[in-house]
Amino acid sequence: MAETFKPCSEDGCNGNAGHSARGRNGYCSRHYQRMKKHGSPLAGRTAEGEPARFLAEVVMTYDGDRCLEWPFNRNSAGYGMIRREGVGVLVSRLVCEAVNGPAPTPRHDAAHTCGKGHMACCAKSHLLWKSRAENMADMLLHGTNRPGEQNPCSKLSEADVKQILAEKGKMSLPQTAARFGVSRSNIWMIQSGKTWRHLAVASLAEQQAAMRPQGGA
Numbered sequence: 001m002a003e004t005f006k007p008c009s010e011d012g013c014n015g016n017a018g019h020s021a022r023g024r025n026g027y028c029s030r031h032y033q034r035m036k037k038h039g040s041p042l043a044g045r046t047a048e049g050e051p052a053r054f055l056a057e058v059v060m061t062y063d064g065d066r067c068l069e070w071p072f073n074r075n076s077a078g079y080g081m082i083r084r085e086g087v088g089v090l091v092s093r094l095v096c097e098a099v100n101g102p103a104p105t106p107r108h109d110a111a112h113t114c115g116k117g118h119m120a121c122c123a124k125s126h127l128l129w130k131s132r133a134e135n136m137a138d139m140l141l142h143g144t145n146r147p148g149e150q151n152p153c154s155k156l157s158e159a160d161v162k163q164i165l166a167e168k169g170k171m172s173l174p175q176t177a178a179r180f181g182v183s184r185s186n187i188w189m190i191q192s193g194k195t196w197r198h199l200a201v202a203s204l205a206e207q208q209a210a211m212r213p214q215g216g217a
Helices: 029-038 050-059 091-100 132-142 158-166 173-180 184-191 197-211
Strands: 005-007 016-019 081-084 087-090 109-112 127-130
Touching: 050 081, 050 091, 081 091, 087 091, 091 109, 091 127, 158 173, 158 184, 158 197, 173 184
Parallel strands: none
Antiparallel strands: 005 016, 081 087, 109 127
């Protein structure tokens, strides 16, 4: 009989602790990592309201030319994130909108003239609205749009990604994310071909080739 999943044992947490809560002492991945690093599942947390205070009192008042690093949550690509009404929002978009007004279109990016968005730069003077094509061209110029293992922000090897692609549909996103030590959104982006696209395309081609009849009459 298959083992059932159990919720995290930390009060108020809806995270998944895994099969029968074994291996993580009953904690979800987030609380388990805090326990390993700090000795307590509640240690290392950001104080309530601190990101919003930092945004208002530090980021929006900073007029320097050097990069200003966002010290809180980041997405899988390294960009600063903040929660607004329960939803994660890119800090760079909030700052760019505050300085330059609303984006010309929803598809415009908050582009970093410094090329350090992936390092969580949120300096006002470094942000401009640019089209996706213009932003991608800047990334190539800055050398930050590197595929796969060439990207210094990558936490996964090509072998890891090939395994993640091979396990699509065989394991849940939380299980795969826990196995490789990355976020569920990172796994979803890989398996949907939005990141590591060159490997996703190669994997699909291999699957299609395997499904073709061998030989012929």
